[in-house]
Amino acid sequence: xxxxxxxxxxxxxxxxxxxxxxxxxxxxxxxxxxxxxxxxxxxxxxxxxxxxxxxxxxxxxxxxxxxxxxxxxxxxxxxxxxxxxxxxxxxxxxxxxxxxxxxxxxxxxxxxxxxxxxxxxxxxxxxxxxxxxxxx
Amino acid sequence: xxxxxxxxxxxxxxxxxxxxxxxxxxxxxxxxxxxxxxxxxxxxxxxxxxxxxxxxxxxxxxxxxxxxxxxxxxxxxxxxxxxxxxxxxxxxxxxxxxxxxxxxxxxxxxxxxxxxxxxxxxxxxxxxxxxxxxxxxxxxxxxxxxxxxxxxxxxxxxxxxxxxxxxxxxxxxxxxxxxxxxxxxxxxxxxxxxxxxxxxxxxxxxxxxxxxxxxxxxxxxxxxxxxxxxxxxxxxxxxxxxxxxxxxxxxxxxxxxxxxxxxxxxxxxxxxxxxxxxxxxxxxxxxxxxxxxxxxxxxxxxxxxxxxxxxxxxxxxxxxxxxxxxxxxxxxxxxxxxxxxxxxxxxxxxxxxxxxxxxxxxxxxxxxxxxxxxxxxxxxxxxxxxxxxxxxxxxxxxxxxxxxxxxxxxxxxxxxxxxxxxxxxxxxxxxxxxxxxxxxxxxxxxxxxxxxxxxxxxxxxxxxxxxxxxxxxxxxxxxxxxxxxxxxxxxxxxxxxxxxxxxxxxxxxxxxxxxxxxxxxxxxxxxxxxxxxxxxxxxxxxxxxxxxxxxxxxxxxxxxxxxxxxxxxxxxxxxxxxxxxxxxxxxxxxxxxxxxxxxxxxxxxxxxxxxxxxxxxxxxxxxxxxxxxxxxxxxxxxxxxxxxxxxxxxxxxxxxxxxxxxxxxxxxxxxxxxxxxxxxx
Numbered sequence: 001x002x003x004x005x006x007x008x009x010x011x012x013x014x015x016x017x018x019x020x021x022x023x024x025x026x027x028x029x030x031x032x033x034x035x036x037x038x039x040x041x042x043x044x045x046x047x048x049x050x051x052x053x054x055x056x057x058x059x060x061x062x063x064x065x066x067x068x069x070x071x072x073x074x075x076x077x078x079x080x081x082x083x084x085x086x087x088x089x090x091x092x093x094x095x096x097x098x099x100x101x102x103x104x105x106x107x108x109x110x111x112x113x114x115x116x117x118x119x120x121x122x123x124x125x126x127x128x129x130x131x132x133x134x135x136x
Numbered sequence: 137x138x139x140x141x142x143x144x145x146x147x148x149x150x151x152x153x154x155x156x157x158x159x160x161x162x163x164x165x166x167x168x169x170x171x172x173x174x175x176x177x178x179x180x181x182x183x184x185x186x187x188x189x190x191x192x193x194x195x196x197x198x199x200x201x202x203x204x205x206x207x208x209x210x211x212x213x214x215x216x217x218x219x220x221x222x223x224x225x226x227x228x229x230x231x232x233x234x235x236x237x238x239x240x241x242x243x244x245x246x247x248x249x250x251x252x253x254x255x256x257x258x259x260x261x262x263x264x265x266x267x268x269x270x271x272x273x274x275x276x277x278x279x280x281x282x283x284x285x286x287x288x289x290x291x292x293x294x295x296x297x298x299x300x301x302x303x304x305x306x307x308x309x310x311x312x313x314x315x316x317x318x319x320x321x322x323x324x325x326x327x328x329x330x331x332x333x334x335x336x337x338x339x340x341x342x343x344x345x346x347x348x349x350x351x352x353x354x355x356x357x358x359x360x361x362x363x364x365x366x367x368x369x370x371x372x373x374x375x376x377x378x379x380x381x382x383x384x385x386x387x388x389x390x391x392x393x394x395x396x397x398x399x400x401x402x403x404x405x406x407x408x409x410x411x412x413x414x415x416x417x418x419x420x421x422x423x424x425x426x427x428x429x430x431x432x433x434x435x436x437x438x439x440x441x442x443x444x445x446x447x448x449x450x451x452x453x454x455x456x457x458x459x460x461x462x463x464x465x466x467x468x469x470x471x472x473x474x475x476x477x478x479x480x481x482x483x484x485x486x487x488x489x490x491x492x493x494x495x496x497x498x499x500x501x502x503x504x505x506x507x508x509x510x511x512x513x514x515x516x517x518x519x520x521x522x523x524x525x526x527x528x529x530x531x532x533x534x535x536x537x538x539x540x541x542x543x544x545x546x547x548x549x550x551x552x553x554x555x556x557x558x559x560x561x562x563x564x565x566x567x568x569x570x571x572x573x574x575x576x577x578x579x580x581x582x583x584x585x586x587x588x589x590x591x592x593x594x595x596x597x598x599x600x601x602x603x604x605x606x607x608x609x610x611x612x613x614x615x616x617x618x619x620x621x622x623x624x625x626x627x628x629x630x631x632x633x634x635x636x637x638x639x640x641x642x643x644x645x646x647x648x649x650x651x652x653x654x655x656x657x658x659x660x661x662x663x664x665x666x667x668x669x670x671x672x673x674x675x676x677x678x679x680x681x682x683x684x685x686x687x688x689x690x691x692x693x694x695x696x697x698x699x700x701x702x703x704x705x706x707x708x709x710x711x712x713x714x715x716x717x718x719x720x721x722x723x724x725x726x727x728x729x730x731x732x733x734x735x736x737x738x739x740x741x742x743x744x745x746x747x748x749x750x751x752x753x754x755x756x757x758x759x760x761x762x763x764x765x766x767x768x769x770x771x772x773x774x775x776x777x778x779x780x781x782x783x784x785x786x787x788x789x790x791x792x793x794x795x796x797x798x799x800x801x802x803x804x805x806x807x808x809x810x811x812x813x814x815x816x817x
Binding site for chain 1: 583586587589590593594596597600601
């Protein structure tokens with residue numbers, strides 16, 4: 001995702017669960033006085049839940065929704081690095097089946113031999129019903 | 137139930153049946169006899185009634201004869217007969233049972249009495265008639281005399297008048313006429329007398345009345361004639377005589393009236409009393425007779441019915457008594473003979489078994505004797521073996537002692553080893569502890585590296601956000617990240633190395649534990665060995681003792697063997713006695729069989745041949761002594777003696793059993809043979 005949308009990367013900390021929230025919303029955290037909701041990306045994408053390890057981090061992203069700025073935390077398994085990917089190296093996402101939703105893919109970044117999926121974090125955080133539609 | 141009771145019961149049943157049948161017969165007989173008596177009674181009544189009827193008829197006949205012949209004896213006879221008839225009927229009535237018949241009898245007797253009364257009346261009237269007739273006849277005679285006198289006078293007068301023939305002619309005609317009249321009067325009177333006879337001879341009342349009329353007419357004619365004669369009569373004497381004649385004639389007439397009255401009364405009595413009385417008497421008598429006959433018939437029928445019932449009863453009772461008697465006889469006889477047969481079978485079986493048992497006993501005694509011989513030989517071997525065993529035991533005890541000592545030493549050494557092991561374990565554990573601590577520190581370093589990494593990433597983000605201005609910062613951030621990564625790497629390596637060292641120390645600890653365990657096991661084994669060795673020592677001790685006991689026992693066994701031989705001979709003779717007893721028992725059973733029934737004799741099997749007489753000649757002439765005593769000291773008597781006593785006891789049992797229960801199966805021969813086989817082994 002675009003780096004500019006990233007506000008901060010913090011280590012895993014205790015999350016206060018909030019009832020009556022969707023399953024992928026883990027809860028809220030207190031980040032230096034600010035209450036930020038945290039969601040589990042795995043749950044959001046309908047993937048299996050993973051254990052919390054020593055490398056699990058929370059990435060605090062800031063998205064613009066309409067006129068508001070929303071700060072949301074997303075739980076990730078690991079933060080590897082910050083990459084510079086040139087615009088030429090970014091490709092459009094390939095077309096899978098018609099029923100597959102590819103809205104949330106910003107593009108495919110070529111880094112060396114491997115391909116990294118670039119998430120469109122706005123779409124990820126705003127599409128409420130993403131976890132409901134089965135992916136895979 | 138006892139045998140005697142059953143037999144008595146059987147006979148009792150027979151007597152009961154007899155009594156029942158006899159009673160039934162007696163009752164039936166009684167009934168029949170009563171009926172016959174009733175019939176006889178009725179017959180008696182009938183006879184009497186018949187007699188009465190006959191006598192009544194006789195009476196009737198007599199009175200009829202009397203009416204005809206006017207003989208008093210007939211009337212007497214008739215009255216007698218009637219009276220007898222009444223008597224007979226009275227007697228019959230006394231015997232009668234039927235009310236109807238009694239009433240009929242009474243009626244008859246009343247009728248007879250009436251008849252008798254009528255007869256008496258008639259007889260009296262007859263007497264009166266006779267006497268009246270006599271008087272009348274006298275009167276008639278008087279009249280005749282008077283008229284005759286008159287006639288005679290008239291004749292005389294005529295004679296007198298004829299003498300005077302010159303006086304006159306007129307009076308002679310009158311005189312003659314008067315004389316003729318007198319004659320006519322006589323004639324008329326004779327006519328009357330004829331009428332009298334006719335009257336008396338008349339049979340029917342009509343005839344009688346007609347004759348009576350004639351009679352009276354004749355008399356009246358005579359009176360008229362005499363009257364005419366008297367009127368105008370001159371002769372006073374004649375007149376006198378006519379007057380007398382008229383008087384006597386009147387007298388005669390009155391007598392005739394009297395006679396006629398009596399005759400009429402007689403007729404009345406005969407017609408109105410006698411005849412009806414006679415007829416009703418006959419009718420009554422006959423009705424009584426019929427009634428009696430009817431009663432007899434009825435009684436006869438009743439008697440027949442009763443006889444039929446009685447005979448049926450007797451038949452039924454008799455037949456059922458016979459059937460029941462037969463059944464009872466069969467049941468009782470069965471119940472007697474069945475148990476007896478069973479007993480016989482049992483006794484026979486028992487005798488056979490005793491015979492076979494005695495055979496077994498004698499063979500057992502033989503084998504016992506043989507066993508005793510073998511036993512003696514065995515004993516010799518046993519004693520020599522015991523010697524060897526004793527020396528071996530001694531050696532064992534010494535060796536055990538040595539082993540004991542060695543074991544103790546080993547134990548101590550093992551103990552030292554265990555201590556050293558303990559110390560080693562301790563040292564290794566300390567190594568482990570310090571490794572753990574080092575590991576902790578490494579973890580902290582790792583943590584720091586991670587956080588540094590995060591910071592570097594955040595810095596990179598801010599640098600990216602800063603854009604151009606942040607490029608230098610991005611480089612710094614990058615370097616920081618590199619550093620973080622290096623430190624993380626180092627920490628990882630160190631952690632790895634520490635892990636290895638931990639693993640090694642763990643290994644060492646494990647090995648130390650293993651060794652410790654092994655040493656423990658050694659110690660345990662040593663302990664066990666020590667225990668075992670001490671047990672061996674104790675056992676050897678006991679063994680030595682046991683051997684001594686066995687020695688003593690063998691000596692005793694020798695004694696017992698000799699006793700056994702003697703007992704074998706005794707039991708052989710006992711078995712002979714036993715077979716003899718069995719024979720005698722079989723004979724007795726044969727007697728019992730003969731008593732119960734000859735056919736049953738076949739059931740008893742022929743007495744078995746006498747069992748072979750085993751004279752157990754003991755070959756145990758050599759004395760059974762043990763050569764040397766074993767080294768071990770003899771201890772007190774142990775279990776072996778108990779066994780010996782038991783064996784002795786068993787040998788003596790057969791004799792007692794034979795004496796007490798000849799023929800019973802309680803001879804424990806099987807267990808005896810077992811003991812012998814034990815001995816032989």
